[in-house]
Amino acid sequence: MRSLTGLSMSIQNLCLSLFSNSKKGESVNLYEIKGVYKSYNSKEKPPVYAAFNINLTIKKGEVLGLVGESGCGKSTLAKMLLKLEQPTRGRIIFKQQDITDYSFKQMRKIRSSMQMIFQGTANAFNPYFTVEQIISEPLNNYSREAKELKKKKVVEIMERVGLNKTYLTRYGHEMSGGQRQRVGIARALILNPEFVVCDEAVSSIDYALKNQILSLLTDLKRQFGFTYLFISHDLSAVNKICDRVVVMYLGNIVEIIPHINEQVQHPYTKALLAATLIPNPHQREKNRVLFREGEGLKLPERGCIFQNRCLYAQSICLTDQPALMSKNDEYYVACHLCHNH
Ligand SMILES: Nc1ncnc2c1ncn2[C@@H]1O[C@H](COP(=O)(O)OP(=O)(O)O)[C@@H](O)[C@H]1O
Ligand SMILES: [Mg+2]
Structure with missing residues (x-):
């Protein structure tokens, strides 16, 4: 009886592990x-x-x-x-x-x-915001990190999208369409x-x-x-x-x-x-x-x-x-x- 219970237990474990494997498979x-x-x-x-x-x-x-x-x-x-x-x-x-x-x-x-980059993204920036303010806005909404750490992240993501840190203090209208598009992408990606x-x-x-x-x-x-x-x-x-x-x-x-x-x-x-x-x-x-x-x-x-x-x-x-x-x-x-x- 005991061995039967043991058997049923191991079948149950097998089923469980198969199930969790298939769960892993689904996570793709x-x-x-x-x-x-x-x-x-x-x-x-x-x-x-x-x-x-x-x-x-x-x-x-x-x-x-x-x-x-x-x-x-x-x-x-x-x-x-x-x-x-x-x-x-x-x-x-x-x-x-x-x-x-x-x-x-x-x-x-x-x-x-989940983030969205859309056609109007680049034109929808607040005209009174600098690039640093635009990109760090999502960070301010979602994380309570120290100011310096946020700035470090902003500079990092700017480098990733091909903008050097001299752009930090620029305003949207001071940039070309392509640069604005990069700012839009950086803003969408800053929260990883x-x-x-x-x-x-x-x-x-x-x-x-x-x-x-x-x-x-x-x-x-x-x-x-x-x-x-x-x-x-x-x-x-x-x-x-x-x-x-x-x-x-x-x-x-x-x-x-x-x-x-x-x-x-x-x-x-x-x-x-x-x-x-x-x-x-x-x-x-x-x-x-x-x-x-x-x-x-x-x-x-x-x-x-x-x-x-x-x-x-x-x-x-x-x-x-x-x-x-x-x-x-x-x-x-x-x-x-x-x-x-
Ligand atoms: N907020 C809305 N209220 C009413 N109808 C909408 C709204 N947004 C989209 N639609 C309608 O839904 C349909 C699909 O629109 P949309 O998803 O914007 O298409 P696409 O992005 O492919 O151009 C269109 O007929 C559009 O008029
Ligand atoms: Mg559309």
């Missing part, structure tokens, strides 16, 4: 987004969703790209991850904690590990976050500067092991920096792929690619026909969300919404026609 996911919906005006009938049944994991240490036309819900998704917007439905798991219903106070403990959202952070800056900022972000990731969500409509920037790319259309994920290249299959992603990457303008015009411009931005009542703009739509596309199905671990697509290939 920084985020798990489960069935997340967001509608801003729930009174509207039918509601318009900025995010519709989003299921996605963000792996620790990856640079995940997020692309799609303006208004498709990219910023909304990012804001829900940072708890700046509340999902209408669904769960958001951060490092195995379900943070969906966390209060402001509960979020305080983890908010410093684990997750950084770059929301159109390299849009509207010139080519050379964009490349500098992209390599800076990549270097910083290598040094600190950040996980990035990189939102951009610039597909070449996305291809340069991202490990995986999520394509959104009208609040839905339509494709997840390692890169936006000839391998893409969803007609929407193909059209996005054709509209931006093809160097020959004549060819680009021809490919643009893929989009039936102007017809699509209203959500169809049923069937595939892209049916109005898709030149390949067949009868099933008008009636059934295609699920986001996996072709392999790295690749998912939501399209009836691609599923059949």
